[in-house]
Amino acid sequence: MKENTTKPLSLRFSPKVRKTxxxxxxxxxxxxSQLFEMVLxxxxxxxxKRDYSFRFPPVFEIAD
Numbered sequence: 222m223k224e225n226t227t228k229p230l231s232l233r234f235s236p237k238v239r240k241t242x243x244x245x246x247x248x249x250x251x252x253x254s255q256l257f258e259m260v261l262x263x264x265x266x267x268x269x270k271r272d273y274s275f276r277f278p279p280v281f282e283i284a285d
Contacts, residue, residue, distance in 0.1 A: 267281060
């Protein structure tokens with residue numbers, strides 16, 4: 222397998238999260254899997270920038 226190839230992963234999300242991602246997908250034309258990837262990647266970057274330190278539950282803001 223190539224180094225940068227993605228691997229399938231089964232995750233469960235709350236109905237609220239699924240509804241939000243579905244609406245974003247419908248409004249933007251971006252697939253739900255791409256949106257999940259973008260959101261989770263952005264969260265990982267934010268956490269990494271804080272030296273892997275964050276409070277529970279984490280709170281994120283979108284900068285324009």
